[in-house]
Amino acid sequence: MSDTTKVPLQTVERLSRYRRVLADLQDTGIESVFSHRLADLVGVTPAQLRRDLSIFGSFGNVARGYDVATLHRTIGRLLGTDQVQTLALIGMGNLGRTLLMYRGFEERGFHIGPVFDRDREKVGKVFAGRRCYALEELETVLPDFSCRMAILACGPGGLDALTARLANLGVAALLNFVPQRISAPPGVFVEDVDLSAKLEKLSFLSRR
């Protein structure tokens, strides 16, 4: 079972997709589902779905397949999204404000708490109910929120110093929008969102 070290990364990514489809099924009142059907809705093969789940245990039943509500809850527990997590946001520019207004995160159990910006013009401003703090206040403000994750939507300057400070404050995971390589402190996970790279990939693929 969940041997924690032996879980393929891509399996983790698929768990999110399973969870979303299960949520939809639950909303439409469906109580149980076979791997065939679920896999089809998600867009993977039934074998892969069963394999993915089998890494964490046996949740299915030969007669009825998987219980939608139970499996949904179980995956939520596995991902750690069964309880709301508070995130810190660094950078209240165009992107930061867009993320603040996005409802989708709350629906999935992620709440953006404190917002920080280096620009003194922005500090003190309130947006979507959150006040923007100065970057210097990081050490005094962040502990009140006990964030284990942060979103980087700031400029590229001094990123390494920033991530070191965040790591010191107990932040163990970063969602990074800054198109730059981050040398993360050990134990800190970084997930890059590089839209230009995705466009370049599409450009390559669509030219045959």
Next chain:
Amino acid sequence: MSDTTKVPLQTVERLSRYRRVLADLQDTGIESVFSHRLADLVGVTPAQLRRDLSIFGSFGNVARGYDVATLHRTIGRLLGTDQVQTLALIGMGNLGRTLLMYRGFEERGFHIGPVFDRDREKVGKVFAGRRCYALEELETVLPDFSCRMAILACGPGGLDALTARLANLGVAALLNFVPQRISAPPGVFVEDVDLSAKLEKLSFLSRR
């Protein structure tokens, strides 16, 4: 050489990262670089870098390594970003407007041309120099821009019909922000940007 079908997907993704670092090196006036140094800056192993490049040909030189300017230009050509490409944007909500204002795309050779929205309130409005068209005008307006790629930053309703229309108009690649599975017409490449999934992945990983 570029056998087109046999290029690992992840190699394509890394090409973007190589290109970005090469651009930085070029800006700082460095003319040539060894695989060791370049790989270090990018964050991959030298073996992987050389392997990736060797798929497309031999660009290095034992004595000086790789010529920065030449390799930068070559990768640009491989990715198809050596000339500006015009993209269509569907959805001028919070996210769409943020993307419109982002300068990073232009720097990489991607220009957002026409913008479409279903909301009649938005149609006709001008934002960041682009006028918003009605979704019904897609067939009449899009051909003028000859877009091969589009960005989906709209709501989830009627996505399949929309992608079918786009495909009919020659759009072969989609950057999709809508958290929903798209059944893309054959020949159309879809790249999903699922931020909630990334957060869930980080949540999983950071809980050991």
Next chain:
DNA sequence: CCTCTGCTGTTATTGCATTCACAGCAGGGC
């Protein structure tokens, strides 16, 4: 001119993820 260094391009090896295939079994039909 010869040797020695250390880099590239490429082949061999390892490791990981996906797919295949089936044992085992719960329930339905008769």
Next chain:
DNA sequence: GCCCTGCTGTGAATGCAATAACAGCAGAGG
């Protein structure tokens, strides 16, 4: 009660990507 169906969970096989290892060579130094 017994067979039959069709599902899950999983060991085995396959395919693909990353890593290691090295052949071959261009130039530096003497």
